Amino acid sequence: MRFNKTEGRFLNAFYRRGPVAAHLLLRSGNDPRILVAFPAGDSGVGLWFAHQEASVSWRLLGELSALERKDAKSRPLHGIE
Numbered sequence: 746m747r748f749n750k751t752e753g754r755f756l757n758a759f760y761r762r763g764p765v766a767a768h769l770l771l772r773s774g775n776d777p778r779i780l781v782a783f784p785a786g787d788s789g790v791g792l793w794f795a796h797q798e799a800s801v802s803w804r805l806l807g808e809l810s811a812l813e814r815k816d817a818k819s820r821p822l823h824g825i826e
Contacts, residue, residue: 747809756803765811765823771803781825 747760758769770780775797782789794801812824 749805756805758805758809760809760811760825762811764821765813765825767809767825769809769825773800773802775800777801777803783823786823 746762747758749759750757754773756771756773758771760767760769764785766783766785768780768782768784770778770782772778772780777794777797779792780789781791809825812826814822814824816822
């Protein structure tokens with residue numbers, strides 16, 4: 746399952762397949778940010794940018810897909826790309 750929803754300057758993209766579940770939030774404007782939440786793993790990551798003189802406008806270049814790797818101890822890591 747995947748779908749996108751734009752509300753004002755916020756672009757939300759949701760993805761779920763097997764063990765991968767993620768919510769990507771992109772905030773456009775002069776104070777842009779990127780947030781990715783992984784609710785099934787109770788984790789996430791955020792990136793806040795410095796104030797921009799020119800307004801930033803995010804767009805997705807394709808559909809989200811699952812990314813699965815193993816760490817140095819062969820534990821599964823799940824994400825999106």
